[in-house]
Amino acid sequence: MTSTARPFLNRRLAEFGTTIFAEMSALAVRTGAINLGQGFPDTDGPEEIREAAVRALRDGRGNQYPPGPGVPELRAAVAAHQQRRYGLSYDPDTEVLVTAGATEAIAAALLGLLEPGDEVVALEPYYDSYAACIAMAGGRRVPVTLRPHEGAFRLDLDELRDAVTDRTRLLLLNTPHNPTGTVLTREELAAIAELAVERDLLVVTDEVYEHLVFDDAEHVPIATFPGMRERTVTIGSAGKTFSFTGWKVGWVTAAPALVTAVRSAKQYLTYVASGPFQYAVAEALALPETYFTAFRDDMRAKRDLLAAGLTEAGFGVHRPAGTYFITTDIRPLGFGDGFAFCRALPERAGVVAIPNAVFYDHREAGAPFVRFAFCKRTAVLEEAVRRLKALAG
Numbered sequence: 001m002t003s004t005a006r007p008f009l010n011r012r013l014a015e016f017g018t019t020i021f022a023e024m025s026a027l028a029v030r031t032g033a034i035n036l037g038q039g040f041p042d043t044d045g046p047e048e049i050r051e052a053a054v055r056a057l058r059d060g061r062g063n064q065y066p067p068g069p070g071v072p073e074l075r076a077a078v079a080a081h082q083q084r085r086y087g088l089s090y091d092p093d094t095e096v097l098v099t100a101g102a103t104e105a106i107a108a109a110l111l112g113l114l115e116p117g118d119e120v121v122a123l124e125p126y127y128d129s130y131a132a133c134i135a136m137a138g139g140r141r142v143p144v145t146l147r148p149h150e151g152a153f154r155l156d157l158d159e160l161r162d163a164v165t166d167r168t169r170l171l172l173l174n175t176p177h178n179p180t181g182t183v184l185t186r187e188e189l190a191a192i193a194e195l196a197v198e199r200d201l202l203v204v205t206d207e208v209y210e211h212l213v214f215d216d217a218e219h220v221p222i223a224t225f226p227g228m229r230e231r232t233v234t235i236g237s238a239g240k241t242f243s244f245t246g247w248k249v250g251w252v253t254a255a256p257a258l259v260t261a262v263r264s265a266k267q268y269l270t271y272v273a274s275g276p277f278q279y280a281v282a283e284a285l286a287l288p289e290t291y292f293t294a295f296r297d298d299m300r301a302k303r304d305l306l307a308a309g310l311t312e313a314g315f316g317v318h319r320p321a322g323t324y325f326i327t328t329d330i331r332p333l334g335f336g337d338g339f340a341f342c343r344a345l346p347e348r349a350g351v352v353a354i355p356n357a358v359f360y361d362h363r364e365a366g367a368p369f370v371r372f373a374f375c376k377r378t379a380v381l382e383e384a385v386r387r388l389k390a391l392a393g
């Protein structure tokens, strides 16, 4: 199909227009609405880490091409983080790769690991770059839909098993999950791991929200399960954990042969990126535990504030166990089409949100859901809540 709006865009990418995040952030700027769409904090991360970046820049560290796999300080810090938190041991020299954000890690993993025609099973709704990167790699995406059940979006393990065929090459996971806020449980992960081993699948797991889990939820990397370390590519990012989304520092941890495959693709994408920031993120990963707990507690309070406000405004609220997003159901408000709802929301209530349907192949399954980000200052969330109450009529 040729798009008249994008006459030169190739067939692999024709179905992907401008990202919803760019579209909705532009809408917020145009209308002056509060932007609870694209997930970025409205305050920067720790001052000492900002200073660390300035220091690196001034000292001439990272101003020229850093080493392809990333600066040794950051690779060591990533390995130490995985060891300290999860007991996962990775060799900084052969099992850690620094990338231009998680976005490049996802792209490089798929481009480096997939053969044309390979099937990739992914949890739907999925983060928008997954579908585009699978397409660029010539793969076929096979969605397994998370469905609302008792207030959360849950995975049906039978459906997952049924989705795997002889052509399946890898499972693409995301936990904590954007946009639903679901955190896969230890039992679910154990079952997924068993399936991966039984069917000899690779697993690429996007864990960028690993530090944002609330209440009783717990983040468990799938690489910790039996038989998984050698078949799992784990992806992390400084953007979410340290509130520096513009720095674009991400990383991959995996067995040497997998890192080699990912690096083979990565070296022809950016080659390297974010030199001075890599040094700063190395320091950030070594921050005391109190930083991580305070960050999580702050986000939990913001989640509670926004969840209460959205409930009061009349939304159906799916309380997230992780991430900094709340997925809501607009049907109780009398609406059914999230796209139309989000396009009208700036005018109706002065707020911008994201229609979850963009994260679905089964668009109808996602139609009534709308995502709000709560990684914003308390005063901003309070004002958004005040405005959204107008919807309750």
Ligand code: PMP
Pocket: 039, 100, 101, 102, 103, 104, 127, 174, 178, 206, 208, 237, 238, 239, 240, 245, 248, 249, 250
């Ligand atoms: N994966 C998920 C699930 C995300 O929500 C995002 C966006 N923050 C990314 C990957 C991209 O991360 P980065 O900004 O590090 O490229």
Ligand code: GLN
Pocket: 019, 021, 022, 037, 038, 039, 040, 178
């Ligand atoms: N990950 C962010 C979100 O889900 C957006 C990042 C982007 O715009 N690529 O809102």
